[in-house]
Amino acid sequence: MNGRLMKDLEELGGEIRPASFKKCDEIIIDQPGFSATIALWGGHLKSFVPAGQEDLLFQSSQPGGEGRFSRQHFGIPVCWPWFGAHEVHDDYPAHGLARYFRWEFIEAGHFKNGDVKIVIRLASEDHPLIEEMWPQAFELRQVFRFSRKGFRINFSAANLSDQPMAVSEALHTYFNVSDNQTAQVHGLDQVAYVDKFDNGDRKLQNGIVTPCDTMDRVYLSAPETCEIQDLGLQRRLVIHTEGSNSTILWNPGAEIAKQRTDMMDEDFRRFVCVEAGNALSDAYEIPPGGIHQLKLKVKHKPLLTE
Numbered sequence: 001m002n003g004r005l006m007k008d009l010e011e012l013g014g015e016i017r018p019a020s021f022k023k024c025d026e027i028i029i030d031q032p033g034f035s036a037t038i039a040l041w042g043g044h045l046k047s048f049v050p051a052g053q054e055d056l057l058f059q060s061s062q063p064g065g066e067g068r069f070s071r072q073h074f075g076i077p078v079c080w081p082w083f084g085a086h087e088v089h090d091d092y093p094a095h096g097l098a099r100y101f102r103w104e105f106i107e108a109g110h111f112k113n114g115d116v117k118i119v120i121r122l123a124s125e126d127h128p129l130i131e132e133m134w135p136q137a138f139e140l141r142q143v144f145r146f147s148r149k150g151f152r153i154n155f156s157a158a159n160l161s162d163q164p165m166a167v168s169e170a171l172h173t174y175f176n177v178s179d180n181q182t183a184q185v186h187g188l189d190q191v192a193y194v195d196k197f198d199n200g201d202r203k204l205q206n207g208i209v210t211p212c213d214t215m216d217r218v219y220l221s222a223p224e225t226c227e228i229q230d231l232g233l234q235r236r237l238v239i240h241t242e243g244s245n246s247t248i249l250w251n252p253g254a255e256i257a258k259q260r261t262d263m264m265d266e267d268f269r270r271f272v273c274v275e276a277g278n279a280l281s282d283a284y285e286i287p288p289g290g291i292h293q294l295k296l297k298v299k300h301k302p303l304l305t306e
């Protein structure tokens with residue numbers, strides 16, 4: 001990293017710290033209104049803590065394994081360029097490759113209104129293993145925008161090849177909730193979804209989603225806005241997306257959580273994944289030379305109950 005970038009980061013109250021996760025650096029921004037951590041491994045926004053509040057994002061204490069494709073569960077993994085299992089190679093990891101490589105930190109600064117800006121990048125040419133797994137050239141960027149009200153991610157994917165690029169994807173947000181049994185997801189009423197825990201049956205959402213337990217659902221042609229209401233933390237997390245047609249809700253529930261070696265048995269009680277993406281029939285193609293942007297905005301607000 002060059003000296004100029006380091007200086008720009010310091011001016012934001014930021015620093016780079018070596019982290020134990022994959023022995024890869026993290027960018028930490030510590031400001032009066034919030035603190036944020038970006039793990040360069042996988043380009044994860046790992047944590048966003050507004051002043052005086054709990055993290056908006058879940059952190060598992062299970063450290064995951066040592067191999068490249070092992071996972072620790074926290075923050076917002078980037079699932080790209082395939083969502084779910086790879087269609088041809090069953091030895092490739094589920095949910096693409098972007099979360100398994102080191103991203104490059106390329107910019108730190110401010111937006112005009114004073115919000116903090118951090119930019120990271122991953123290009124196929126950076127890692128021979130990426131080129132082996134995905135022969136079409138690409139460049140990914142994530143522009144993070146932080147303020148005391150919340151965060152935004154502008155994820156963009158450029159197809160640098162001369163062929164159309166078939167993509168399915170998600171910003172796989174692990175939201176931190178006080179209890180998945182009482183957490184509620186609002187905003188999906190009357191939206192059709194594919195129930196992956198029920199043989200991929202198509203169903204229609206009726207009302208709010210609660211409890212957020214043992215569910216693996218892809219809501220297709222989903223609205224741009226939904227929200228989590230957390231009675232225990234007395235807060236609302238308002239989620240707004242652009243360039244995302246699918247909203248994926250996932251929580252493994254007790255039985256699957258117990259079977260998984262990369263999760264603590266009780267982890268599932270403290271998160272709800274509400275993912276912005278394009279999956280199943282919402283998958284699409286980026287034309288040669290084209291760019292697709294997937295935007296996620298999350299604001300925290302108090303839950304006003306009587």
Ligand SMILES: O=P(O)(O)OC[C@H]1O[C@@H](O)[C@H](O)[C@@H](O)[C@@H]1O
Pocket residue numbers: 071073077094095172196216217248250275
């Ligand atoms: O790869 P992770 O972070 O463990 O998440 C796995 C889950 O991610 C969800 O997005 C999928 O819909 C589930 O089918 C899958 O099991």
